[in-house]
Ligand code: FES
């Protein structure tokens with residue numbers, strides 16, 4: 047049996063279920079000091095005076111610093127995605143020096159001998175602020191009269207993109223539906239809070255961080271602080287979830303490193319959850335004005351999108367690029383004649399936004415799939431029938447969309463048919479009709495979402511054309527050890543995805559070694575020196591292919607040696623059933639035998655370099671395009687506004703599957719986060735710019751009791767763009783589920799004249815929508 | 822400073838502690854029992870759940886001095902030698918963890934849940950684990966794992982009682 051495709055239990059689990067973990071906060075080093083940050087209580091203010099004297103005199107305090115102390119060396123936190131030439135990139139000092147622009151911005155810090163003492167001394171720091179006006183609403187921020195977040199004004203950029211003749215599509219269209227949707231601000235909430243340990247290390251420094259991106263972080267720390275890159279080692283030990291929130295170069299990482307350099311001692315910072323809610327970058331926060339033009343039979347002529355995207359106070363690593371990742375997705379799986387997209391990035395005095403699971407694509411999919419349901423209601427068609435009339439048919443692939451992407455493969459019919467069967471679509475529609483007839487106070491809504499996404503970020507050339515600062519390749523190294531065991535080095539760092547298991551499966555098949563004989567090394571720039579890290583559902587589709595390619599190189603070398611060992615011509619040696627065999631004979635050598643022979647190197651082919659090890663760096667030629675059909679049935683109590691998900695069916699097509707267990711787990715987790723956006727979560731700022739949802743009591747992450755059992759299944763249309771046929775699965779569930787849920791709620795309420803409920807669809811919002819108030 | 826005696830995973834410690842020191846910090850920073858992580862500062866997430874005299878407790882919400890004289894079992898003390906507790910095995914088998922940060926607390930809470938209801942329904946499991954948050958799994962596999970763990974524990978106890 048091949049390993050690829052098998053529901054292997056994960057090798058990562060052993061240490062995680064027994065507590066033998068290596069979280070960053072676990073690290074204790076001799077002489078280590080602890081940092082605590084003092085953070086701005088004001089949304090916008092000038093810093094007039096800082097007095098650290100009293101704090102410095104407190105017991106156990108080793109040093110107290112304010113922004114001024116680092117002004118000459120802290121640089122500006124990087125934005126790696128200058129989306130337009132006229133993009134405004136404000137200076138972003140890791141610790142504020144003269145002005146603060148959001149509540150939570152670091153203004154000073156205490157370094158002490160233990161974490162309690164560091165926290166104690168914060169209250170003794172005196173800071174005088176001169177308040178400046180907060181800027182909170184994007185639309186107001188763009189008016190002339192608005193106070194400014196930065197000198198250069200509140201507009202960061204406007205980015206446009208069009209395909210086809212949009213005016214022709216809308217002019218004289220028999221049906222036009224226009225809507226405005228609010229993508230509320232979200233807090234990614236990985237369960238492990240951020241933590242950083244920096245320590246002097248020989249000639250340089252080692253930085254341990256709960257990060258998704260040790261490689262990018264190393265480059266950026268070098269560029270930001272001026273410490274030469276070869277003097278920096280970055281380690282991501284066990285990392286407790288990321289979802290994009292740890293795809294960042296943070297103030298705390300830079301400052302912890304600078305403090306270590308200043309004091310010459312190891313330093314640790316661990317954030318508290320309330321600190322994290324304030325200062326881990328937020329996600330979403332867009333105002334989406336969308337319109338669709340269509341024929342009476344529902345055929346789509348064109349889609350127009352005009353976005354305002356809240357950048358928050360500064361541009362962080364990929365802040366301005368996030369909405370653009372959605373720019374190619376507002377056409378979804380549908381054919382149309384024209385498409386028009388514009389996005390304006392706006393500064394406000396809030397925590398900066400950046401990537402959160404799906405990054406741009408959930409927003410696009412939400413607006414589109416909501417709009418399609420509205421169009422279905424407008425032309426009087428079943429929402430799935432309307433989709434069927436417009437989607438790309440399976441025989442039409444590869445298909446170049448109006449947004450210019452070439453979808454290599456897909457089968458929307460198959461996924462939809464399967465989902466409808468599992469869901470019992472017709473039966474639920476009948477029940478819905480019955481409840482409507484009976485005026486049942488509990489109405490049933492059915493929500494559909496037929497999504498696709500571009501993932502596997504990304505072809506370097508495409509990233510370059512979008513002005514992104516780096517490439518999208520991934521590196522892998524395969525080392526054959528003398529005893530026949532294998533070490534795989536991957537540049538794609540894991541934080542819960544199960545790389546070690548999946549990579550081992552790929553290697554086991556490719557080299558004919560047992561699954562348990564493969565060790566996967568990652569997350570340490572001294573071990574895995576090259577990498578582009580983990581985000582955008584890229585690990586398998588890019589990193590996994592690099593692993594496969596490195597294995598192919600190893601195999602090619604091994605074939606030469608095998609031929610030599612068996613006294614055959616290399617052309618006659620083939621790799622089948624896990625060994626190298628001389629065609630047409632019973633003679634064979636395993637990779638283990640060959641590895642030992644290469645280690646000894648006594649008798650190798652002439653000129654053969656005595657090593658089987660190989661590296662590969664893979665740059666994909668295209669994105670991959672997972673898709674699927676999600677169906678959600680929700681009961682809405684029209685008297686209380688309470689809603690309950692009755693059933694949720696997700697049929698996803700993520701291409702070939704390496705490990706179905708891991709894929710299902712990714713789907714489950716994605717669904718939970720997408721449903722949470724629809725029903726529970728919102729980062730709320732008050733009228734003065736204070737974040738009200740700083741704790742888990744206020745920011746409602748769903749518990750087991752808040753979520754249903756999911757029904758998941760797959761169709762399998764292999765990607766044609768990579769040799770494994772894989773597409774990526776990390777973000778699919780999140781992208782698909784939010785519109786499925788809200789479509790279901792709106793569907794339940796349509797007989798009452800409701801055509802939108804703002805997310806999160808709390809009982810109060812649903813009730814208000816029903817009772818004519820603002821939803 | 823108060824002096825406390827506490828047994829953690831079978832080892833007895835005598836410690837002088839500040840009255841305000843949290844049990845979870847005693848475990849992690851002083852005793853090096855880092856298997857128990859911290860996920861919040863408001864007692865919401867359950868990541869820090871341990872057994873305190875046989876009952877599950879959020880160790881971020883207990884002062885070290887309150888644990889004086891107590892027996893604490895953490896995730897690190899759950900296995901018997903190399904033999905995992907059935908709930909650890911069940912979490913592994915059902916793929917009930919991804920990043921694993923919530924896992925120690927989840928496993929502890931699940932074991933405690935079964936002490937009161939050895940054969941819980943799916944709904945009872947979901948309600949029973951309400952105080953433990955997981956951001957990765959969407960909970961389906963955690964629910965399955967708890968069912969499986971319950972079965973294994975019941976079978977094991979049948980074997981010992983028969
Ligand atoms: S850390 Fe104890 S409940 Fe969150």
Ligand code: FES
Nearest residue numbers: 919921955956957
């Ligand atoms: S497995 Fe990551 S938080 Fe539960």
